[in-house]
Amino acid sequence: MARPLRIEYPGAMYHIMARGNQGRAIFEDDQDRQRFVETLGEACGKTGWRVHAYVLMNNHYHLLAETPEGNLVAGMKWLQGTYTQRYNGRHERFGHLFQGRYKAVPVEAGNAGYLQTVSTYIHLNPAWAGLIAMGKAQLKGYRWSSYPWYLKPARSNPSWLERGRVMGTLRLKPEDRRSYEAYLEGRVLELGLKAGRAELEGQWKALRRGWYVGGESFRAKLRQRVGRLVRGLRPESHSGAVKREHGEQAAEQLLREGLAALGLTAEELAQGPKVTAEKAALARWVRELTTVSLRWVSARLTMGHYSNAGRGPRKMRARDVRKARKARSKLDTIAAKT
Secondary structure (H helix, E strand, C coil), X not given: CCXXXXXXXXXXXXXXXXXXXXXXXXXCCHHHHHHHHHHHHHHHHHHCCEEEEEEEXXXXXXXXXXXXXXXXXXXXXXXXXXXXXXXXXXXXXXXXXXXXXXXXXEECCCCHHHHHHHHHHHHHHHHHCCCCCECCECHHHCCCECHHHHCCCHHHCCCCECCHHHHHCCCCCCCCHHHHHHHHHHHHHHHCCHHHHHHHHHHHHHHHHCCCECCHHHHHHHHHHHHHHHCCCCCCCEECHHHHHHHHHHHHHHHHHHHHHHCCCHHHHHHCCCCCHHHHHHHHHHHHHCCCCHHHHHHHCCCCCHHHHHCXXXXXXXXXXXXXXXXXXXXXXXXHHC
C-alpha cells in the first residue's frame, strides 16, 4: 500500500497526531497516560527532539515537536513501538495499538502566527472535545497536556519540554506564566460562545486537513524537498497530498517545456482534436516522468475521457504513430538535458 511521504530535515517542526486502531482507546487510565509521557521523554532523550506542546486524549494524542537532527521517522518508530509494547504488556494484549500511520504535518516555525495556531489548538483540545465543563472548570485542571507545565516554574518542567518558543509568539517570556494562563483561559471562554467557536473551528479546519502549516514560501521550500525526495522512488511507493502537489507542479513545468519543443501553444492544444499524435506523446512522456494520474493528464491536455491519455501506438494509425515517435524524440531530448 502506498504511504504518505515524510519530509525530514534538521530543525523541522511538526504537528503530529496518531489515533488508536479502529478509533479505540490508547489510554485506559492515568497509569497509561503517565507511561506514555515517560516514553515520550525517553524518545526525546534518544533523538534530541524538543516538544513545544502535547495533549493526550482518550483515543489519540497531539504533539508539536521539533527535530533538530531531522529524525522524525526513527523517533516515531521508537516512540509508538515502545509504547505499544508497554501498553500490550500491561493489559495482556497483542497486535496493533495505533491506526495506520501517524500524521506529521510540517509547521513553519519561523512564523509566530502558525506556531501559535498549532500550540493553541493542541492545548485547547480537551475543552473543544468537552472534557472540561466550560464555565465551571478551568483548562489547567486537565492534567494530561503540556499546558499545566506552562504554569509552573521552569525548573520543575521536563527537560525535553520547551516553553519559550510558544510563549514568544504572544511576546511573553517563560516567566510570564499568568499572562499565558489568561490567554488560554480566554480562548476557552471563546469556545463557549457560538461565534467564537465557529471562528476557531474555521482556523482549525485547515490545520486538520492540510499537508503543511505555513505560508507560500514555506510551501515552495517543502515542494523542493519533496522533489529531491521522490527522485528514484517507484511512483506507487508513496502517496498523499504533498506528493500529489509536487507531481502536478513538475508536470506543469514539463508541459510548458514540451509544448515549446513541439512548437505548440496551450490554445492550439485546447482547440485541436481530443487525441493527436502530439498529445499522445506528451501524455505518455509526462506520465513516465511524474506521478500525476491519467485523469489529470487528460484534463490538462483536453483529451476528453481519461483513457485517451493512456492510448498507445497500437491504437493509432501508422501516420500518427510516426508523428508521435518524432514528437517523443524531441521530448526525450529535453529530458536528457535536465
